[in-house]
Amino acid sequence: MLLALAAILAAAKLGGHLAVRIGQPAVLGELVAGVVLGNLDLAGVGWFRSLTGDPSIGVLAQLGVLILLFEVGLESTVREMMKVGASAAAVAVLGVVTPFALGWGVGALVLPQHSPYAHAFLGATLTATSVGITARVLKDLGKTRLAEARIIIGAAVIDDVLGLVILAVVAGVIEAAASGAALSYAATALVVGKAAVFLVGALAFGVALSPRVFATAARLRGSGVLLATALVLCFLLAWVASAVGLAPIVGAYAAGLILEDVHWKDFTSRGERSVGELVEPVGAFLVPVFFVLMGMRVELATFARPGVLAFALLLTLAAIAGKQACALGVWGRGVDRLSVGLGMIPRGEVGLIFASIGLGLTLHGERIVDASMYSAVVIMVIVTTLVTPPALKWSLERRARPRLRDGAVS
């Protein structure tokens, strides 16, 4: 485990270095370093592939992505988030409806022999946005405070809720069809209700309570109290989020949003570092573990089957095109719509979770999602993940350049 951790960190920094050298975000290098390590089994070195199932590395990676979203959340406030709320909601809805329709269409076109349930499931795998990659690219480029960043991440949070609903409905419809019973509207409503209560409750309670929590914490003796208090809040909200069925990163992001610099003025006024500065080294250690592991989970061998590959390419195009509809949901001026659309592209682990749930569903003894459909979904996830860092960097800098030429340096 220790050797693995050392190898992963070293690979992350070397990969990050090479990516930055060719003008790409460091995260792309970490992902590619992971892809290389994970696929060394093709060259006879299977050790790294075996690490993808190691629970210890998995735990550190999961903490890494929590810390990342917490850090990104720290750079915005609930108030700033509210300002882009309407845009984020519109972006989220468009970013769920269009890919769902396109995914269904691709399924119906390429796999006419499968049931419409399978097509609907394929559409569902295209809906959820995995925000880790985009959050990291924005962080690598120092753009987390842009309105675009808040819209993308806000929309991804709402997507997570909508994805839950779609999954509950699609899985519910299939199970109802399989058992001949009616779809349980109450169960579906419960899923939505719990998620909504969490989001509203966490933000409202958090804003009201967190100043008091930190004021109390500031009276505690001993070192490391500020960092511990912030992490306790982050882990608690992540746990509550997962308890209501949302992704834990949604809770971590909410915790980051709630916290504001003013909360720890008691600490910083006596010379301690702020939460952002304290969390940064923790993230520098754990976040790369997540991205290298994500790269290591890519099995290049999946790309070798030509029939699957063509289907996967169509699915990927549907996934990318579907999220570009998000651009239409952005309200107000001065916001780069293309960047929002590109930022919504990555499907990451969320698409895989959907697909693996599909692998477990059967209708009249037949699996809803078969192995080749699953492979195609995996390829779609890989491509959308790897394509986002360079595309988003290009789009954000394309926007920055003319501004500089006009002399309007913000």
Add this chain to the structure above:
Amino acid sequence: MLLALAAILAAAKLGGHLAVRIGQPAVLGELVAGVVLGNLDLAGVGWFRSLTGDPSIGVLAQLGVLILLFEVGLESTVREMMKVGASAAAVAVLGVVTPFALGWGVGALVLPQHSPYAHAFLGATLTATSVGITARVLKDLGKTRLAEARIIIGAAVIDDVLGLVILAVVAGVIEAAASGAALSYAATALVVGKAAVFLVGALAFGVALSPRVFATAARLRGSGVLLATALVLCFLLAWVASAVGLAPIVGAYAAGLILEDVHWKDFTSRGERSVGELVEPVGAFLVPVFFVLMGMRVELATFARPGVLAFALLLTLAAIAGKQACALGVWGRGVDRLSVGLGMIPRGEVGLIFASIGLGLTLHGERIVDASMYSAVVIMVIVTTLVTPPALKWSLERRARPRLRDGAVS
């Protein structure tokens, strides 16, 4: 897992606060908070007890103790360590021989019906020093740069090697007696040889190579390179240490010793923070997890059996008295011998590892270490662990006080 982590961090900080309030090191509060949480099963709440077997929490705790020893190592250099080398070696040898003899004696006195092998094994469980507690107390009190600190930790490192040898010899003798074969001197020599090669090799190579490693790392682009490089070195040496049969914390401490501020002047000269400052928040997160978990593993129910308790108390007295012989090994003036003796007291997990190996050894179908002996060892470990923080704090401050009275403020 997230809820557990939040609860552990919160309990650590509350316990630490209360300990500091009553003038004790924070680590005592973390241990006691762990004892309370872990024994809530006596009050019907078994959830925390179940966490002691959770591998995710275990991984974070193990990383925590590595980071702690790495941090303590960072505060000394190899050169400073060499200066106290003779004292540390003498302290280590005395701190192994005396408790071994006393433990054997207590065994022979209380359990005359057991074989001399069992008595020898009992002696062996008293030899190894678990340095985590002492390192943390020194850190809580800001005394890690004292000569006493280096002697204690250097002696604990040598103890780890000697403990390995004793364990190899005692287990080898028992296995030889069981199978009727002769003791393998070659196997025993190999154990010692590997450990010695590691210690000399790591320090020599490390001192020669690490400036070059950091100079190369300083040319890498991307953020977090310095922290990652330091952690890679720490994890690599910890892994090598465990590969040669030493405790991983010995490797982490060696990594800390090797690194010096001058190695990262390329980084700090461009405004980055030093390794010490970067590692600190990582430690603030992970180190308390180790100590709370250590407390949680204490089963107060063990104390309830009176027969075991008397035996355990004798064993504990042997353990404490045995290490006070260490004071005789300290050379040179101005070093507080009592503090060195007290600092060597904790047995921590090392004694438990020895005892659990003993549980697995049999001679003529009889277990060498039976359940009541194991319980007594567990109680000895608990008491030596909990008694050290207040004793060491008292002894270090008893020494500081008269100095202040003489006006000789150092």
